[in-house]
Amino acid sequence: MRYTKEHKQETRRRIVETAGRRLKRDGIDGSGVATLMKDAGLTNGTFYAYFASKDELVATVVADQLRTQHENIVARAAPGRAGLEQLIRWYFSAEQRDDVEDGCPNAALLDEIGRSTDRTRQAYTDGALVLVDGFATRLAPHDPPSARLKSLSLLGMMAGTLQLSRALTDRRLADQLLEQGIHNALALLAAEQHD
């Protein structure tokens, strides 16, 4: 069973998963290929049997992280606004903020993605829009497309607030910011859309 398709696909999946954690922790430019492979229990040499370049891995990881976030978190939330509210409270918890490796890829990588190749930015755009659709379906079950922009802005607001909470050295203030983030996000949900 060592050189079956299944074995190789499983190894690839392992690389993508461990690379997701490392990239979120150390950043894209801060994570070398050798380190990424060592995290997966392999040596640097075999990297190119799985990916044509580091950029291809990065794009794959970005897509995987957003897909996972959608499947494990957004899709599992309750339907309707109640589910979205539950999501928001989880997002702005101190636990999720402090667990960067298993946390939100948007908050961890958004400014670096903005500087990345078109390929990575495209993978990000596609993945983010799936998340956003999950938001919109809960915000306006009768007409999700009408809530798309508002959902997208909610994503940006959530990621930025979490980044800021992580960057501040004043822990108490950082915690208060999370509370304020919940407050603002819920207010955004409640607001009537008039434009």
Place this chain on the structure above:
Amino acid sequence: MRYTKEHKQETRRRIVETAGRRLKRDGIDGSGVATLMKDAGLTNGTFYAYFASKDELVATVVADQLRTQHENIVARAAPGRAGLEQLIRWYFSAEQRDDVEDGCPNAALLDEIGRSTDRTRQAYTDGALVLVDGFATRLAPHDPPSARLKSLSLLGMMAGTLQLSRALTDRRLADQLLEQGIHNALALLAAEQHD
């Protein structure tokens, strides 16, 4: 006049300014010392006559960028909510989004700052709080401290939304997000604080 205090201070200022642009464009990990010095018209060797380490430069640049943003933009905005509204409209303009080098340091660097040394994070925290006070003074001229948290959350929301607009490959959607950002920010200003 070549080896006066003034000359050296001016050169140092030039390094900090050009490094600000480069760091915002290419990121912290994406900008090497030799490149940063070349941008200032100098060679790599003289860097350590000005800074003890790259990290010291980064912390200095972060502080300088936020100070400049406060002095040139926030402090110059009209007093009261009108000034804040004017600021928000400028922030979410396509021009400011597309001009990364002269744009907002929060949007360009926030997630990398979260991964940086304590020194850099402290410089960021100090600088961000000055900006936030500028917001709060305009939000609640009679009692700025009461608007501090709301102002801080406004900063996070603005930076995250701008980052997201930069990361998206769909330009039309990115532009619509900026409009939605203005809408959300103004709604946040208008909201009564009940907590």
Place this chain on the structure above:
DNA sequence: TGTACATCAGTGAACGCGCGTTCACTGATGTAC
């Protein structure tokens, strides 16, 4: 005023190291007879 010397901003080559990428090789596994 003109010359000799001290100062020091800036140069450029070098340090060891890790980067992304390539490649000859290994050795366990699967297949053929």
Place this chain on the structure above:
DNA sequence: TGTACATCAGTGAACGCGCGTTCACTGATGTAC
């Protein structure tokens, strides 16, 4: 069933390059006499 060979996931050393940092040196400027 047992042996010979083909497959290929993975190794590990090496490529040229840029990283952050160090340091012996240069040469224009300022100072002293």
